[in-house]
Amino acid sequence: MSEPPPRGAERDLFRDTWVRYLGYANEVGEAFRSLVPATVVWLSYGVSSSYVLADAIDKGKKAGAVPSSEAGRSSRVTVAVVDTFVWQALASVAIPGFTINRVCAASLYILGTATRWPLSVRKWTTTALGLLVIPVIIHPIDSSQWSLAHHCPPPHRSVDFLLDSSLRKLYPSVEKPSSS
Template identity: 75%
Template sequence: MSEPPSRGAERDLFRDTWVRYLGYANEVGEAFRSLVPSAVVWLSYGVSSSYVLADAIDKGKKARDALASVAIPGFTINRLCAASLYILSTATRWPLAVRKWTTTALGLLAIPVIIHPIDRSVDFLLDSSLRKLYPSVEKPSSS
C-alpha cells in the first residue's frame, strides 16, 4: 500500500486502505485457476473490475486522471501460472495435484512482487500519454 497521507491530506479509500487489495482479486483467481472452476476465476475478475470502476469513478471526480489496470496483472499471473504448470509437467514427475498446488503457490507469491513494478509502469505510460490530455494540479501518489 502507499504511504499514509500527510497530515491534513485526504485519505484515499482506494489507495490507502485494505480496499486496494480487492483490485488484485483476479490475481488470486488466476493463481487458483488450476484448482477451481472457471466461474470462480471469472468472479475474481468481477471483484477486481468493480474495484477498478469504483476507483476510476472516484479519481475521475477528483482529478480526471485515474486509470487502473486489471488486465496487466491478471495476464502476468495467468502466464506465470501457465508457464510454471507447463514446466512442472515436463520437468518433474510430481503428481498432478502437487503440480497444481505448486503453481497456485507460485502465483500467489508473485502477486506482491508484481504490484509495484506494474503500478510504476502504468503510471509512466499514463504520464507519457493520457495524463497529458487531462492536466491536474498534482500527480497522483505512487503506490
C-alpha cells in the first residue's frame, strides 16, 4: 500500500489505499492470458476500467466542491474528469496491458521455438514472467507510484509527459484569484 498523505491532506481512496491496485487488474489478467479463458482476461479489464471511471468521477466531484462561479466550476469539473480519466486509462489500463500482453506473447513464442518444454510448462513460465514484469513497467509509466515507492522524484514521467505535451495544452487556463 502507498504512503499516507501528508498531515492535513485528505486521504484519496483511489490513490492512497489498496483500491489503487484495482487499476492494475488487467495486467494480472494479461499475465494469465495463456492459462485462463479470454472472458477472465476481459473481466480483469472491466475491473481496471471501473477503477478508472470511479476515480475520474471522484476527482470531478472534488473539483465541483470547490466554491467558485458556475462557469469556472463547470470548466474545473470537466478538466478534472477528463484529465483523470485519460491519465488513468493510459497509465493503469492501456499502456501496461499492452506491454504485458506483448511480453507474454513474445515469451510464449520464444519458449515454443527455443525449448522442448511441454506446453503447460511454457504457459506457466510465460505467466510467471508476465507477473514479474508488472512491477518493472509500473515505475516509468506511473510517476506517482515511483515517487511513493522510492521517496524521490521519478526518473521518467511518460504519461505525464505525454499529456503535458498534448491534451493538457488544450485545457482552458484557470483564472487566478485577484489579490485585491
